[in-house]
Amino acid sequence: MMRLLLLLVVLTELGQGSVAQRISTERVDLYQGDRHLVHLDNTTFFGALLDKPHAWAVEFYKDWCGHCQKFAPIWSEVARQTKDWGAVVKVAAINCARRRNNAICRRYGIHGVPAVRLFGPGASRGDPGTSTIHHHPGQMVDAIVEFVTTVHGRRRPAGWPDLSPFTGSLQQLLRGPEPVQALVLESESPTAERPALVVFRAGRQQTVTAGRGEEPRQVFGRALRQLVGAGGQQGAVPTAAPATPPPPQVTPAPTRAPTGSVFMVDMENAIVGALKQEVTSHQNITGERMTALRGFLRMLVNYFPGRQQMLQSLSQLLQFVDNREKVTGGELERFMRSKTPSWAGLPELQPYQACRGSKPSYRGYSCGLWTLFHTVTVQARRTEKRLGRAVTVLPAIHGYVKNFFSCSHCSQHFQRMAAQDGLFDVTNAYDAVFWLWRAHNKVNKRLANDITEDPLHPKIQFPDQNLCPSCIVNGRHDPQAVLQFLDAFYGAEAIRPDGLASWPVPAVGQSIPQQSPAPSACRRAGLYRYYSSRRRVDGSSDPSDPPAPEQQQRQQQAQQWHQAWHHGHQMGSARRGSSRPLVRVNWREAALQRRKVADWQLIVCVVTTGLVIMVSGLTMFLGAWFILGKEDPFILIGPVVCGCGLMVLLMSVETCVRRHKVVQLADELSSG
Structure with missing residues (x-):
């Protein structure tokens, strides 16, 4: 059985392609210059989205994301196909890689990109939207149509066309005041023929069908635009004048980055x-x-x-x-x-x-x-x-x-x-x-x-x-x-420091911050290399170019400060005019030497403890033997204590063997 469906949006808003310019004229990032799509940011997002009579389809993306870059042509095609549906739904995008938009993307729980959210008319701040994404333009448009149809089925929003199936007679349709009437003939049976578009205009009837491999929505939309706009007939919806393209900007030719180094x-x-x-x-x-x-x-x-x-x-x-x-x-x-x-x-x-x-x-x-x-x-x-x-x-x-x-x-x-x-x-x-x-x-x-x-x-x-x-x-x-x-x-x-923006370096008269930034990590990394005599503080790598006087003074101050920081000297003596020079210390050798001394001290302490326990146990045994007699059970406590001391000695021997290996490794590293 055939049923009559009113083609929902192609007739409703022809010529609304310039709607994006009413929200924001900023065209940036992946969709720069796309006139069919509204690019939102933190200043326009809620003003465009909340309490509006139409729905929104919004993509959240990050411009550096490769998958977002692949999805961008798909979303642009969706915006192009739906550009005339402004009374029902509009298509937009927001770049979550821009820090000013971070709070909005966090509010809507955007953890993975690209992400598409569909918002119904009259959306509020607490509305999370409906998540959906398809990697084919036709499927994505179908998802949008299904969403607006569902919204229409619950309650027809004000200003929306009637999207419910037409159940009246053909005479009732033709008695309408509109100069052009269109019907989509669609069968409920999956094996029936493809949908057909029937257009009634000035007493004439025209039928349009989509061929194999063609999208019916695109074919019907193209036919309606031609019929409605032909010859300037009464009732045709005027299309917007094409926007004047901005003057071309002269951009320098791209150059290859210096990939032979790490920066x-x-x-x-x-x-x-x-x-x-x-x-x-x-x-x-x-x-x-x-x-x-x-x-x-x-x-x-x-x-x-x-x-x-x-x-x-x-x-x-x-x-x-x-x-x-x-x-x-x-x-x-x-x-x-x-x-x-x-x-x-x-x-x-x-x-x-x-x-x-x-x-x-x-x-x-x-x-x-x-x-x-x-x-x-x-x-x-x-x-x-x-x-x-x-x-x-x-x-x-x-x-x-x-x-x-x-x-x-x-x-x-x-x-x-x-x-x-x-x-x-x-x-x-x-x-x-x-x-x-x-x-x-x-x-x-x-x-x-x-x-x-x-x-x-x-x-x-x-x-x-x-x-x-x-x-x-x-x-x-x-x-x-x-x-x-x-x-x-x-x-x-x-690692090269070229291009680094310098942090404020304290002058000689300023105090050094009290919190040390993970000093062991700093020493391991050898951070003084950034301020060595082979490189300037401004990041230049050309040692033959002498720095300016003020730059040279700043470099000397930075060298003094960082030498004092990494080698344990206090800047107070330098500020008081002390003539004691800053001595460069081999931190690795000093640390290993201290570790060896601490290890030997621990071993001596453990061995001494074991000997003391053994002597105490032996003394208790002999005292009980001569005073209480060999029959007294108290005599057994002495051997137990002596055995504990022997165990401590054996453990100390094992510790000595292991520590000896550590000392050998320390000597090798120190000599290397």
């Missing part, structure tokens, strides 16, 4: 993006997510070879969350915005160096995150060699990617790769360096020739022949050569 600014940007945008986008952080946050911060404090102010801030953040079972993203955001004297703060995002893409949507944050992960695995391996015990950072990396990395598609890929390749079977930093290197190359292979690939920085197997000639043997990577390359490439001494 501190790229890793600092990744940390700032992770903490200020990714972590704070969560409404509540508790349970597994809190454990992942602590692990991520602890990994950075222990193994990130960063500037001391950055390590101080990371240490304070770790203290802030360490004793809490729950923290909100808003609390973290307020803490990082605080202006207290003890809070060193986090730097603002700065221009990328090696991770700079040929376009803003390429590389950037994800590249900086990979660089950060490689660097901490190398630093963990060096720590492992120095301490002589196994350490690994892969669980902390996995915890961050699983719980906070908002590109949901990328996070799921990493978790599957971790399960398949045995991430949690890696128990030492040596294997962790290899695991992460193989995982990164696996991702590069999967994304090669992808639409998200930067044409100036193709996804290749790293390192290539140009970067490390000895790493490629017979067309394959040599593991030992690769390990040596990774250790040298991501080592703390090889």
Whole structure:
């Protein structure tokens, strides 16, 4: 049986394509210049969404997310197909990567992107919307149509056309005042013919059908636009005048980033993006997510070879969350915005160096995150060699990617790769360096020739022949050569400070902050390299270019301050005019020497205790023997005490053997 359906929106709002300009004229990010789509931000979101007679379909995205970049053409096509439906539904997008929009995305629980929420007419602030997403424009449009049909079925909003099935007669339809009447003939049977459009205009009837492979909605919409707009007939809805295109902007040709080095600014940007945008986008952080946050911060404090102010801030953040079972993203955001004297703060995002893409949507944050992960695995391996015990950072990396990395598609890929390749079977930093290197190359292979690939920085197997000639043997990577390359490439001494925005350096007359930013991590990283005589404080790497006088004075002050900080000297003596020079101390040798002395003191103490106990037991035995007699049971206490002393002596011997090995290792490290 055939039923008559009124075509819902093609007739209702022809020519409403310029509606986006009434909300916001700002065209930015992935949808810059898309006139069919409304781009919202923190200043326009609630004004556009709340208490409106029409529905909204809003995409939440982050411009650096590769999956969002793939989804952008789909959402643009959805906006194009629905551009004339403004009386019923409008299509919009908001960029959650912009910090000013972070609170809105957190309010709506956007943890993974891209995400699509459908909001009905008259939406309120407490309305979370309906989540849905499809990766085909037709399916996404169908989901929007189903949503507005459901809303219409509950209660027809004011100003909406009647979308219910037409049950009257053909004569009743033709008696209407409209100059053009249209019917969609659709069968309830799935085996019936495809839908047909019947248009009645000026006493004439025209039937339109969609061919094989054509979308009926698009075919019907195109036919109606032609019929209604032809010849300027009365009743045709005027279309908006095309907007005058803005004058073309002259942009410089993209250049290739210097990928032959690791830059501190790229890793600092990744940390700032992770903490200020990714972590704070969560409404509540508790349970597994809190454990992942602590692990991520602890990994950075222990193994990130960063500037001391950055390590101080990371240490304070770790203290802030360490004793809490729950923290909100808003609390973290307020803490990082605080202006207290003890809070060193986090730097603002700065221009990328090696991770700079040929376009803003390429590389950037994800590249900086990979660089950060490689660097901490190398630093963990060096720590492992120095301490002589196994350490690994892969669980902390996995915890961050699983719980906070908002590109949901990328996070799921990493978790599957971790399960398949045995991430949690890696128990030492040596294997962790290899695991992460193989995982990164696996991702590069999967994304090669992808639409998200930067044409100036193709996804290749790293390192290539140009970067490390000895790493490629017979067309394959040599593991030992690769390990040596990774250790040298991501080592703390090889990281370049170019492009870093300097933190305020205290003058000679100012006091040094009281809170030490994880001093052991600072000493391990050798942070004085940033202020050594081979580099200027402003980050320039050209030693032949002499600094300006004021820059030279600032450099000398920074050198004095950081030498005093890292080598235990107080700046007070320097401010009082003391002539005592600052002496550079080998911290590793001094620490190992102190540890050897402490070990021997402990061994002597344990051996002395065992001997005292044995002598006491023997004295008790002999005293009981001669005074009470050999038949008295009290005589047995002496041998028991003597046996305890013997056990303590045996344990001390075992401790001596183990400590001797530690001392040998300390001597080797100190001499090396």
